[in-house]
Amino acid sequence: MEIPILSLIVLIPFLFSVLTLLTKNKEQARAVALLSSVVVLTLTVYMYLNFDSNTAQMQFQEFAQWVPSLGINYQLGIDGISMPLVLLNAIVIPFLILFTWNDEKNHSNRFYALLLATQGAVIGVFVSLDFFLFYVFWELTLVPLFFMVSIWGGPAKHKAAIKFFIYTHVGSLVMLLGIFALYFTAWKQTGTPNMNIEHLLSQFQFISDGLSRNLIFLALLFGFLVKIPSFPFHSWLPDAYVEAPTAGSVLFVLLKIGGYGLFRVSLPLLPFTPSMDLMVTVMAALGSVSILYGAFLALAQRDLKRMVAYSSISHMGYVTLGAAGLVSLSVSGAMFQQFSHGLIMSIMFMSCGVINRATGTRIINDLGGLAGKMPKLAVIMMLAFMASLGLPGLTGFIAEFMVLTFTYINQPTYVIIAILAVIITAAYHLWAMQRTMFGVYNQKFGVLKDISASQTFSMAIIALLILYFGLNPSPVLNMMITNSEKLVSLLAVTGV
């Protein structure tokens, strides 16, 4: 029997987030939250097991009418592009809840409610096939994060929350303009209003004048670039990531909807935009510049968490660069980079959180010699840092290698710029690692106890996943490759 598995995966987090609001104390709240995330995990794994990874078609489709007069309907589906990202969220969230198992937060039931709501919204974005539903979930991801940063954030949390909220809101509104234009031109051409993404994308090439096609493509691209974030539109990221509580920053990192939009919407549109090669060079340029820019800025940071935030900008540059490579393996490399970046960054932010809670400061120069006092954290953090700087045998390298090698074929100059950044990436990672973990122990912290059992368990499992997918990426990579082949084949059709 056809159980609506996708609706379950999206709606359970929302349902349980309301449930957690009603719980009285912390213990109940976290138990309910964990239960919900575990249920979602099992459903996702079940779905993954009978997911056919060598067809690019949409699977587990669900359809229900919502607002027929505007052609909006509740349509869900999943394919190679969205499956890994849903898997990423489903895997990391339970461990995130485990990680925050015993820190004393006020209103912890609200905290877990917001966490689950974000999970629901993010998975909603990945699985919705209707542009209206896509946009609704896209906006919904902002609201719980806004609350989370503002309530449990760091010292300058209000400014950061408002800035992040408005900045990304403007981005998504511009995207909304693109969606409207696409929606109405399609309505005019086909006569019936229909909000299905597939349908709108296929109608895109019949739009007569090239300028409006360009404008639509740019509006959508702008929305995604703000969310990734790529170079010029990134100034909301450092404040938001740094001021957010640990769980908040991890949620930010799991918020991969910018890159997802790039693959789901921008690439299919690319072949039909009149000034296509300009667009491709712009994307490649933005990608490589944000890699270099992020790396240099990470080197210049004194605060560990801010450094990790900038390194996240640098890593996300690979996504844009890979997408601009327009070779099936460079696009799947970019998708894999999203997946691996999610895993790696969640551990890095968790370790920043632990250091901050244990020593009270995140300034790298004040820290020192923590490895002696916190060996377990040192090992896990070492693995995360190594993965992030692209050590082979871990996911970071696979993604970087695929993006750089296969994008070189179409965009040699930008890959050369990106390669320079690899050295700088190694530099700031090692510098931070050495200043915080090794060297002489700073006595003013007194006695420090190592990370708690639940934290070790959750971080260790994610570390093992990084190792596993580093050594054997194909379970996730094959489905990405089939889908990127389909995306790239569109280009071949139009004789690029």
Add this chain to the structure above:
Amino acid sequence: MLNKHFTIMQILTAVYNFFRPRIAGMVIAILFFAVVITSIVYTSWNSVDQIPQNPMDQSNIKGIGMLIFTDLVVPFEILSIVLLSTLMGAIYMAKGDGTQ
């Protein structure tokens, strides 16, 4: 009767003093007036050439009466409600609480 002879100058200065603080209002009112007059002048009103004088009964009370109670009866009724509510509102506002 004017017990004092006002020279033209005094009148002008008085008029000027009266209008001086209100020059802005003056300008705007004249502007509005000009706009209305120009639009009236440039429109060709198709008015009937001779006002229909009904020699035998000068008044058109009957016509008005018929009109009020056939075509425009709804405004009439609404007007009754208007008067009632305004009355009530005015009395409420005006009536003091009996202290002074």
Add this chain to the structure above:
Amino acid sequence: MIPLFYYLALSAIIFSIGLFGFMTQRSGIRMLMCVELMLNAANINLVAFSSYNADLTGQVFALYSIALAAAEAAIGFAILMSIYRVRDMINLDKINVLRW
């Protein structure tokens, strides 16, 4: 017979004077008088058009608007009285607690 234009010109003049008064007068009662002036100017217009178009609705409308003017005057004076009771003055330009 008097061309329609003169009536319209007269009503425009009266309307503008009402406007000027409304904008510049400081006392509330004078402003109310100016509102009455403006409404009557509109009435002149209505009646003029009604007679020149040989159609009585204009006059009925004028009647109704006179009633409305009366209602407005009533509520206006009631409000001014309650302001006077509270503020002992009705120079409306002094009453600007609610601003920005």
Add this chain to the structure above:
Amino acid sequence: MVDLTLLTPELTLVGTGLVVLSIGLFLNTNAKKILSYLASLGILASLVLVLTNLGNGGMLFNETLSFDALSQFFKIVFLSVALLVSIASIKYTEGNSHTEEFYSLLIFATVGMMFVASANDLIVLFVAFELASLATYALAGFEKKNPLSLEASMKYFMIGALSAALMLFGISFIYGATGTTSIPGVAENINILLGSPIGLLSVVLMIAGLGFKIALVPFHMWAPDTYQGSPSVVSSLLAAGSKKMGFVAAFKVFMVGLIALQAEWTTAFALLAVITMTLGNIVALSQNSVKRMLAYSSVAQAGYITMSFVVMSKTALAGAILYALSHGFMKAGAFIATAAVIYMVLSEKKDSEMPDHIDNFRGLGKRMPITALCMTIFLFALAGIPLTAGYMSKFVLFASTIEAGLVWLAVIAILNSAISLFYYARVVKYMYFLSSEGEKIAEPVPYTVAMIIAAIFVLAIGFWSEPFIYWAMEAAKVLI
């Protein structure tokens, strides 16, 4: 015989008004509570009656009153707003010896609005318009002792009277040029207005008259002071109710009557819409009084709705009509929530000079959870966050602007709604993220009931928007 059943909603309402008035004379003060229940029931009955004969339309009193989808839709808007206000004012007029005046004025104002909705003749329109205004002048100044309330009603009255005069002047010219006062009649013999400058003048005069009610920019000056000064329940009636009356009157006059002069008034409305939106949103940024901020926000929202005059497509009109309905609920709800907060502030310290200052909202999440939650829903709806009525109506409205190719207008509207996010989020921030030392307070029941109803409708329109959009489309068919 003329089918009077169409008129039953109005008649029941007038009936309840009179009954409330007369019974009120015999009751002593604390017995007057049942009056408020009676009035609410009356309004509810009238609403039910409108809903029952939603299907059948028709003309009455030889075409002076027309009952069609548009008028029924707006009657629903007026009656639901009036219902919310009357439920909320059960608490407001508690222990006030003049509850019968308050309620009858409220009911007569709603009657006025309903007649404007189904007016098909300029005279009926003008008289009903004046009825609504006159009734609300007294309501605005209901707190005779409070100088702010008096100042508010004075300003409202003065500018209202001026606008009435301007409108009358405009109607006189339209009557003069076209010879008839029935709106379809005006549309037929429009040729004089078309050819001569008087057409332009009468259009502008009508815009001035109606613009006062809608609170478009040059004519909006009274709105912030009146909304802030007058009692919150009355300001919610003004913001949610009478503003929509202005809109339906504008729809009728411009889209039906002066359709031929479309070129003139589209450019006028385009100009006014953009300025209203931007000024409303920007000035709202720096307001410290929540009621004044809500006033400016409703000025801005009026700017959004006026966009439909510029776009002139069926979907745009449907969007504007839906916006009118959802804005009614959102704004009424927001003002009632502020009323609850003010009630809380005043119950603590009598003489606080600015009870609706944003600092009083500090830590509301803890002190009045239901009010805070409803207020958050209204604010996010006003900002246009998805799954709320605000988002759905903005979606339809902005989408249709793009469809008509007016991309610049859509971009300005989108940026404005982005700016608006800031001052809405600011209030939410005060409510949830800043703490205050006050302890939990029993929230007044009528306010909560009204707010919950409003919140339910806001979410309903956002979620199951199909029926509402369908009715909005039907209403739009009447005009275009």
Add this chain to the structure above:
Amino acid sequence: MAIENMAFLIPVLPALAFVLTFFLGKKLPNGGAIIPIIAIFTSFVISLLITMNLLQNPGQVVSQSYNWFAILNVGILIDPLAAVMLSMVSFVSLLIHIYAVGYMSHDKAQPRYFAETALFTAAMLGVVLSDNILQFFVCWELVGLCSYLLIGFWFEKPSAASAAKKAFLTTRVGDVMFLAGIILLFADIFKIFNGSIPQGVYVLRFDEIFSHIPEIAALNTQIFGFEVSHLTLITLLFFGGAVGKSGQFPLHVWLPDAMEGPTTVSALIHAATMVTAGVYLVARTFPMFIAAPYSLLIVAYIGAFTALFAATMGLVMNDIKRILAYSTISQLGYMMLGLGMGAVIGITAVGDSLFHLINHAFFKALLFLCAGSVIHAVGTQDIRQMGGVGKVMPITFATMLIASLALAGFGIPGTSIGVSGFFSKDPIIEAAYLFGESTENWFPYLFSIVAALLTSIYIFRLIFMTFTGKPRTSYGGHESPAVMTVPLIILGLLALVFGALTKTSFGNFLKETFGNNFVSIDIHALAEMGEYHLASHGSGSEPLIILWMPVIVAFAGLLISYLIYGMRILDMSSIVSRNNPIYKLLYNRYYQNAIYTEFLAVKVVYEGLSLAGRSIDRGFDWLVNFIGHIFMELADGLRQLQTGVVQNYATAVITGVSLLVILLKLIMEVF
């Protein structure tokens, strides 16, 4: 044939040992050292058996490969080149592990040490075994990681932590060049297959690459104005990686600082195995090098120069381990020079340089281990404070002497009598001479001879300063325990005997590397492409004096250091002093530290680019805040319009009406 399918066990067993020791280490005696020792021993046995098989029929090469992901594979290739390296690496690693049991006996983090060395051995074996360039790169970086972990083993010491960081970063620069080479190579092959790679073809496998060498050589690009063939570019980028890993001239700065780690680590990683990975890379991809014009010449020049450059610095070092570190760099220079000589003697160059690599591994490991036991006993690393240790530690002294002799290279040319160092270094010098003869370019030969002289000077300086003479400071020196001396003795024997025994069979065993079932290339055809004209005859036909030159130089070095340090007849204070400019230059290691760290890393990269970037970022931030600020200013401004006076409102209404009429009139006229 059962041994072939056991081949994958070679790297897997030490990796398993890493996991076991890391987790169970604490519970087992001396940090669970026994697990890696057993694992490496089995790997050594398997590789030895495979080498034996290969010796019988060199044509039969072990090659298995499985699909890893997308179009890339994971595989094993054991041809003569790999077999030799496998046996050497596992054998040396085994001995050093046994030695380390004693050396690290009182260190509390033993499990971590043994786990990391086991992981290192696994990674090194992985490098040697891999059959495609990507897997080679993956293990190559893992080896880099292990050296980072092991150099920074005593992470409490800030100097160790920064040395580890420096090592990783410098090798990382080399690795980036290596990665760039792989990317360029892949792009060219992708172009050759014009866009669609057939199913089942593993693009980056060595046989695939070598079969496409002619097409790659045909492509060329414009760089800074002059024409460069892609093949040269790729090979030079690979060589860049090798320079980084093997500490050749520009990227050698990290190797001396790597001495911060325990001595056994220096012995294992910075003498025998890791640093030779660079040489192995050039050897493995030798067909590409020989087909690329100029690249072999550059390899030769850099190799020769590094040999001399490092030797000069070795002279003035006072820390025993730093002397050996510079000696390693110098010997690696020799190996690179040997490979470079391929330009003149073709395939035999690979045999010669590999032979030197294997021998060097033995005697350099021995030198380090002896130094380790000296430090273990004496407690200091500074040779100026040592003296007369020989009397107290006879075995260490004897084995150290043998190793020094091997390093200097004493033996009788033409006969089979001589230390292993002689048999491996000598052919390289002769090849250099041949190179000089055929291309009139005598620099390589000159550099190699002078370097040989300096080598014997600094090694015997070390011997005399530490072991002979009167003890300069009081130390309770005692001979190291058996577990440390036994490996010394074994290595000593090998250093003595291995060279003589295998000098001829080693050469022709390695000739088979590129002519077997896995890959068969015509070296001569490739050489033409690379414009190298191979000399027709082998070495050995030079005049007598050239034959004996290396031995003469070795003796001269011994004599000089004996006079200066043994007998102390010359007063060195005038030379070894601050004001002597040459000494100061050498002592400050040509101010490399100043150039690299202060200027390049800190000034240019950090202050220059990063802080500039940060100010740009602040600019962005300010811009976003400024937009917010504008709106607030505007809000306060527009707010004042609301004066609160009714009359003003009325004026606004009326002006609004009149202006609207006039404006509309204008607009109507315009459109």
